[in-house]
Amino acid sequence: MDVEAAKLIGAGLATISLAGAGIGIGNIFAQYIAGSMRNPGASKQVFGNVLLGFALTEAVALYALVMAFLIMFS
Amino acid sequence: MTEKHSPLDQFTIQRIFEMKIGNIDISLTNSSLMMIAVLLILNVFLIYATKKKSVVPGRLQSIAEMSYEMIYNTTQSNLGNDGKRLFPLVYTLFMFILLCNMLGLIPYSFTVTSHIIITFALAFGVFLLATILGFVLHGHKYLRLFLPKGVPIFLIPILVPIEIVSYISRPISLAVRLAANMMAGHTIIKVFASFVVVLGIWGIAPLLFIVVLYVLETLIAFLQAYVFAVLTCLYISDSFHPEH
Secondary structure: OOHHHHHHHHHHHHHHHHHHHHHHHHHHHHHHHHHHHHOHHHHHHHHHHHHHHHHHHHHHHHHHHHHHHHHHHO | OOOOOOHHHHHOOOEEEOOEEOOEEOOEEHHHHHHHHHHHHHHHHHHHHOOOOOOOOOHHHHHHHHHHHHHHHHHHHHHHHHHHHHHHHHHHHHHHHHHHHHHOOOOOOOOHHHOHHHHHHHHHHHHHHHHHHHHHHHHHHHHHHHOOOOOOHHHHHHHHHHHHHHHHHHHHHHHHHHHHHHHHHHHHHHHHHHHHHHHHHHHHHHHHHHHHHHHHHHHHHHHHHHHHHHHHHHHHHHHHOOOO
């Protein structure tokens, strides 16, 4: 198998880990919606934490993307 | 035939104006030109917007005051009274990263923060500040950061190395988060742009999607700058109070 083919396969395999990140991000917003339906007054207060949690979880997805790029382009 | 283009070509650094001191290359590149532009825009905007210090602010002064207030509330809520000492650093970091991200969205410009060396310089600076501040303020007791309260004795050999690794990984994650977000966003837009060219008349569909992607990219630009600022506050609040 030559290097180009192996690189493409490696990059494809590296993106499997994005499934976990997708579940995590959905979890954050699901909990936010459920929580703000129970306590609508607090929803504005907690939205800042929602954005922080989203960005931190998205970061893990992007680490996987960086690995895929590294495998593919070097 | 034309040479092979890749969507990552937009991140190459090109020299605009060659300058050398001895062996050191200090040319003006597209990256440093964008940083100078960010500097000029920030300074001119902030100085001009707050010139008439009217009690009821006009539009421009409102924008400056809103950004000030947002970062001020963040530092106050994370750091308490020490937030006042930290506020200039966090505000500078936030405005610099925000404007660098935003200016990269203009077509044909260059995103400064998409290079890991630049974001790592910023993140490592914050890490050094947090560590040195912790040791200056608390001496060797700063190492209590790695040992949360109420841990059973037999868990200590497992927990402390994990905490140390997670502490060391803070600047790395801070840097990679910002650089990867910027790079991924721009790469996706470039890839969809190549679809527009290939599809001819049906290229209208990827074009509309690119418009949506630009909205997402604007949101991400703002969010990543805010997350960098918040995490800076959190890491430095850890060095003020090492016992969680």
